[in-house]
Amino acid sequence: MEATNLLSRYGTDMRVWDEMFGSEGIRPAYRSLVEAIQNLSAAEMTHKDELAKKLFMSQGITFTVYSSGEGIEKIFPFDIIPRILEAAEWKHIEEGIRQRLKALNIFLKDIYHQQFIIRDGIVPAKLIYSCPNFVRQMVNVPVPFDIYTHISGIDLIRDADGSYYVLEDNLRTPSGVSYMLENRSITYRIFPDLLPRNKVRSVKDYPDLLLKNLVALASRQKSDPTVVLLTPGMFNSAYFEHSTLARMMGIELVEGSDLVVDNHKVYMKTTSGLRQVDVIYRRVDDDFLDPLVFRPDSILGVPGLYGAYRTGHVAIVNAMGNGVADDKAVYSFVPAMIRYYLNEEPILKNVPTYPLEQPDNRKMVFEKMDRMVIKKTNESGGYGMLIGSAATEKQMEEFKVAVEEDPRSYIAQPIISLSSAPCYINGVLQPRRVDLRPFALYGPDGIDIVPGGLTRVALKEGSLVVNSSQGGGSKDTWVLE
């Protein structure tokens, strides 16, 4: 029989924070899990791994890749070993996110109304007005309860010393929450009893909390306002999430063509005629929402939706125009916003960010490009970025040219190594880099953050890119009581 201990071949890199292994051995949060699985045979572990895959497939938790005529069903790769956070760690994250969202929300209200932050010289006007996601149509448009960021998925990473950094705030239409919920439902199937034994906090309140917030936004005085989820349609890669959330909340899943606007009111076409819609949780980007105001070629949106929104007949979640706060050059001002609006010190750190619009920054970044990440300010999903340590000379030269041509659209950040967590890959437990995306819900009653989130994993050895579009996977995320 082979050496049964799973951990015997687990090698960590001293320059990287490992979620499971510290200098004192296995960290307390992981001890009970390790005890339960360390003596399982390779066959048992592999069986669990296969079971997880089968469950994802049979539950249709898949996305379809249309490459050669017939669609290929793919599952979002799932690693069976959970990522574990202790209560104190979570408390710190929670407080940090609350603080940040408060500031960002005030910022959005401010930037679309009086613009005190510009007048007081904290954020340069040029930075805002040059941002393609600053939606001029939102200026002086009141939004219900002054809330813009109803749903956000904040990306956190961990540097070598274990401290958390916010990488992105994702205030537009963050996805992944259905995987947080489904990953949990797979975990209790493959590891019976482990969840209660470890006192893992539940994440299943998410749909209820979200629905409560959505209902509260309706402007008509009605006991049962009509809330819908607007999806771009079943060819969208996040369609599974849209239908799952709609089902869990018991609301209608609609496409743009199911809605019409008449006299600044939004209606959905039903078998018994038109029915007025009060709240739209949209998973369609700003640009595509209303062809009369934004992209005229969009067929995903609803003509006249902006007018209905502006006149307050329908609430749209998240608000339009949040992209300005997601801009990676604006991101560098978030700590300043927290100090300016809240008079507090930021609890969670920002990754040092150098807008390349400034010539000094460009010079400095170009000199040590191999230690920097260069990103486009308006891209996400791991697109439009260069990781210096993994780039070729040619790629670096190409990026330099692109940056010089349009410096406003680029920022640079030092490479943060990302913490590693144990993953079961090819029958061996090995460390892989992870990030963490908790989901925060901002409603009239305050901010709720479900204890958990989506842990994304870079499945390739040594890779730092966790995005699903770039070959990343995910893990269940446990927050202990």
Next chain:
Amino acid sequence: MLSRVADSVFWMARYMERTNGMLRILRTNYISSQDEVPDFNWETLLHNYSDAGAEEIKAIGNQSVKVLEHLLLDRHNGSSVINNISRARENGRAVQDHITKEVWQCLNDYYHLIRDPQIAFQVSSGDPVTALDSLIHQGMLYHGTVDITMARGEGFNYLNTGKFLERAILSSDMLMIKLTELDFNLQQPVELPSLRYLLYSLSGYELYLKTHRGNLQADFVIQQILYNEHFPHSVAYCLNQLFRYFERLEADSLPENYRQLEFLIGRAMNNVKYSSINTADGAGLKHFLQQIRQELFGIAAAFSRYYFGNS
């Protein structure tokens, strides 16, 4: 309920019913091609369930395995079972929030099952009946799952109207196919084995035996398929059920739309109920079956227009 959703639920049910019907007719036809019926020819069936050209149909008409591959698993044949299951699933996927999770998973499993290489292997080089049986079982699982998990709301009613409309079409089509194969010449002194296989395909043989003794007679068979109100595949039964589920939609309908459909379904029911058949008059029988078919398609078109917002 959204018109688009109602449309998808309706079609999901139709594709599933069509799948079930096709699988059963393929199973009995395959068995009869192996036993009993000499020089079995699939051409009439192929003309109904394949979009291949006449020459292509002629070329494979008497090769059972080729026909099965074409009608079951050929992606290029728009009416193949695999395409029907895929479409049912796509429709189900688009309305996941209106069917239960169990129904969705069942459809999803169906899709994965028919794509399983084992099915293709059984059809081409193993025992096709095994493949057909496992597919038919999955279909039964679907019907059971719908029955015990779906709420009796609008969605369920559309699901059933779609199902019974499709079943009525299938039953009249199958009857038409068999009678065409016999060239509407039904006054023969010997028993026609193909009528027995027709009853098998519609799960109606046992009922026939309980109702009539002795040799199979063409007029009894046709009467059972058209008029027997206790036979779940008879046209009369399907229309009654269609009307029953349609009536439940009244509260959620616009009155003028409801009246349109009520008229069409009612007329079709009466046209079947107050008709009689004469096996000696082949041409008259053929005309009658064609008329039923047209009325059924008229009902489908009216649903699409008045309830699903397609013009």
